[in-house]
Structures are given as C-alpha cells and as structure tokens.
Amino acid sequence: MTYAHQTALVTGANSGLGFETSAQLADAGYGRIILACRTEDKAATAREKLIERTGQDVFEILAVDVSEIESSIRAAQDLIEQPGNIDLLVLNAGVGAQSLRRTSDGIELILATTLFGHHVLTMKLLEAGKLTPDAHIVIAGSEAARGSVPMPGMSNMLYDYGAIQTAVGGGLEAAMDAVARGEEPAFNFNNVYSNAKIWVAWWVAVLARELPEGMVVVAMSPGSSPGTSFARELPAIMRWLLIPIMKVVGPWFKIAGPLPAGAKRYLDASNFGPETSGQFWASPPRVLVGPIEVQTEAHLFDLNLQTAAWDSLVRLTGVGLPGSGDE
Template identity: 50%
Template sequence: MNNQTKIVLITGANSGIGIEAAAQFAEAGYGTIILACRTLQKAETAQKKLVQRVGKDVFEGLAIDVAEKDSALTAAKELQSRGHQLDVLVLNAAMSAGKKPLFNADGIEMTFASSLIGHHVLTMSLLNNGQLVPDAHIIIAGSEGARNDVPGMSVLDFNKFAVKHFDGNLEKAHEAVWKIQSPYKFKALDTYVTSKVYVAWWSEVLADKLPAGMIVNTVSPGSVPDTNFARHQTGLMKYMMPMMKLMPKSMGMAGSVAQGARRYVDAVQLGANTNGKFFGSPPRKLVGKLQVQTTPHFYDQKNQQASWNMLTRLTGISLN
C-alpha cells in the first residue's frame, strides 16, 4: 500500500501513545503527520524527537487545546489555510482529572471536554469544509473501562439517573453530568470511564451521518501505564497505574505504549462493515486482540441521540 501521499492528524501527539502513533505512521510510510498539540512548542519538541527516531521529517505542528471549542475552531481554520485534506484523523488526546474537577471556559468538566468538545468541533469543521478525503478514517480513543467490567471504575446508569432526577429528560441529565451539577457526584475514575461511553455513542451517531465511504471507529489503546494518564490523579490511583505494568502478561491488565499506538495504525484497515463500532480488548481484559465491544449500553440509541443533541448544542456545530 502506498501511503506517501496520505496525511494523518493526531491529537495529543507530543507524548505517550500520541507521539508513538506518529512514529509508527511515519514508519508505515505516511507522507505527512500533523502533530496536534496544546502548544506549538510542544509540537516542535515532539517533532525533533520523531525526526531523530524515524530519520526523516514528515511532520507538521498544529496548536489545539481539545478541551476548548474556540481553540478547535482556530485549528480547523489553520488547517484550511494550509489546504490539507486528511486521510486519517486520530482523536487521541484526553485527560482524567484529580480529586477535584477542573472546568473549561464554558463550564464543562475537563474529562468530558478533552474527550469530545474540541474533537467534535474539529471533526465537524473538517467535514463541513471538505477537508477529509472521500475514504477518510476517523479514529477516536476509547477505554475498556466504559464496559463497566473493570474493578474500581463505575459507569453511570444514565437512564436511572435521568428518570430519578430529571423526569426522564436525557439531555438535561447529560448536561448535568458534563457540568458536574447536582445531583451528579464527581469521582475522577468514574467520570473518566463515563466520558468514554459518550465517545462510543458519538462514533455510533457520526457513522450514520458521514458521507458514504468514510469510516469512524472508537478504538481503545488498552491499558498503558507508561503514559501521562494518571498525571492529575491523587491517592491510590497515582501509584496503582505504574504498578500495573509489573503484572504478568497473562493477566491481560497492561500493555506497552507501542502496543497501544499500534491499535490506531491497525484500525485504519477496518472496513465499512465496522463503521461506528467500538474496538477494544476481550471482556474483563485491558489488552489483547482487538474485537468489537458488545456491551449493551454502547448501543442505547436514545442516549446516543440525546448526547449528540447536547454536544451540538454546547458546541454550536454539527454537520451542514
């Protein structure tokens, strides 16, 4: 396969899985890899490291704070000015807050904002501006924790929460969650895995809206302790993540940064019959062969649509 004319954009490309994915795409022969980072300085630092590793400079920097819609709009305009048409869009960046919630400029908790606000705005802008090739592949980072089968992480029961506190109004319930409004109680890890349910829903809805030929998938890189995921964590989790890499491989609880990034590269080969689907590890495992995740709440169409409606309202953008 000739990838020399293909362009890949990766968010969160300055460290961890993001920078490793950039290296692997370059090694696979992709002609241009756009390093989308919070600042151009971070992108430039990553670029130097990558050139040293792969022996060629096929990288460009792009500033984007994926938690802020205005930053994503600015990044989209910059891409438009460069005349790029992207073949692969890897929406990798995300964060998990510490003991106390953090909020973006619009009052949305940062875990949700970093997972979807900027990524949604960037993706919609690229689609509306015709900056994705006809067979483009969109990949967004998921997590096995969203299945609700990982000890210590609990996904919100959205329907029960909406019925109990919002007379069944799902959109109002979702907004309360995203803004950490009463009665939703913030717990960092629960909020993180809950945010990844929204990611799976987003992919499912977007798949139905994309032009024929384009594909979107949620792809979990698996459990990768050697990243900055736990940088905002406190207490037990801050120490538990590094310990996970010491567990035997047979337990299926931890993988390498290279393995996590490889999942993104491999996902580009997924066909049209997988459009919208969430790929991750086998049940009750955090690493292993990629397979479609079948947990029923990922396919709750009422919540899919309600969360999409909320997201387009909060960001002010959808497909034209």
C-alpha cells in the same frame, strides 16, 4: 499499500500513545503527519524528538486546546487554509483529571477533552471538505466504556440516566446537559472517565450513520498502557509504586501491556473497512490487552441515549453536522 501521499493528524501527539502513534505512522510511510498539541512549543518539541526517532522529516505542528470550543474552531480554520486534505484523524488527546474542573465553556474537563473539541474539529473539517472521500476517523475509546474494569472499585461505572433526570428535575435533555457540565452526578474519576468514553462510543455510532459513504469512524481503545503520562495527577505513591508494578505484573494478568501495542491498535483501525464504521473496538471481555474485538454491551447500542448525547454535544458546542442546520 503505500502511505507516501497520505496525511494524518494526531491529537495529543506530544506524549504517551499520541507520540508513539505519530512515530508508527511515520515508520509506516505516511507522507505528512500533523502533530496537534495543546501548545506550539509542545508540538515543536515533539516534532524534533520524532524526527530524531524516526529519521523522517514528515511532521508539521498545530496548536489546539481540544477542551476549548474556540480553540478547536481556530485549529480547524488553520487546517482549512492549508493546502491538501486529511486521510486520517487520530483523536487521541485525553486527560486524567482527578477532580471536577470545567472549561471556559462550562463543560466538565474530562468529557470536554475526550470529545467536545474533537467533535468540533471533525465537524468543521467535514463541512470544509477537508477529509478525503475514504478518510478514517479514529477516536480513543477505553475498556472503561464497557461499564466495568477488572480493578478494585470499578465493577459498576455506568451512569443511571433515569436517576440523573430525577435529580435535575427535567427530561433526558436536561440530564445530558447536566452531565456534560459536571453538575450531576457527584464527581468520581472512574465514573466520569467511563461515561466520557461511552459518549465517544455513542458519538461514533451516530456519526457513522451520517458520514458520506466511504468514510469510516470508529472508537478504538488502545488498551491498558501504563507507560504514558495519563496518571500524572495521581498521588506520587501510586505513580512511583503502583504503575511500575502494573508494568511488570500487568501482562501476566492481562491488565496492562506495552505502549507500542496500544498505539498499533489505532493504526490497525486506520485500515478498517467501511463495514466497521460506527463500532467500538477494545480488548476481549474482562481483560485490558490482547487481540481487539467489537464491543457488544447493550448500553452502547441505546439509540435514545446515543441521540440525546449527540444532541447535547451539538447544543453545547453550537456545532453540528454540515447541512443539518445546527452548524
């Protein structure tokens, strides 16, 4: 297949997996790659580096803060005003915030960055008919969404939404909104991150049921890739000691792998067939690298929670599916 007439958009393209993915898309022959980064400066610098690395001048820049609803709406508007449609969205941006922070919309930062802006961007592009009929939407998942990771202190990261309802004194709707705002439960990075990636898997499942036939949406974990800037907020000792150690011994224990292999998983997903739409793909059970497979944990398929999270997302962003009356 030739990708010369294909357009891809990658969020978080200035660093780590997003940068590597953008390079691999150019190497694969994509004719237009939109580098969606937090600022124009970051996107322009990434563009220069990518042209140098790949020898191809196929990169365009877009400024978007995907944690902010207004910024995501504005970015979608910029794209809508440009000629040409988009064949591939790689919704990769994410943040490893180590403390509770909220966006100007009052949303907990990790969840907002992981999903809120990506949701808004996708809905607005869908509404404007800016995605091609066989477009692929690939959003960054994580093995953490399975609820456990083979690392100390990460054996049970699942939220108990029943207990959260009791804590907020309301129903599931109130519980979902409290989680989105970071009000419940108390902030713990591992659990907040795991929950954000579970919302990603739920979002994909709901969206797949509503997308026009021919389009594909999947969550894809890039696997554990310690060569990125994701750990930038960790204490220096962890960054300088633990991460280099992970890079060396991680592959032996199947808990870390090379960056290009992680990015390649997004490219693999860009070629998935329609039967995969709605699925969450990641490493095999109990490891964080290796061949990808569909994830099957029961909580990923809880229709009640899927719908409640989607409804919260629509309520708090004010943006829903085209034609649903929520947009």
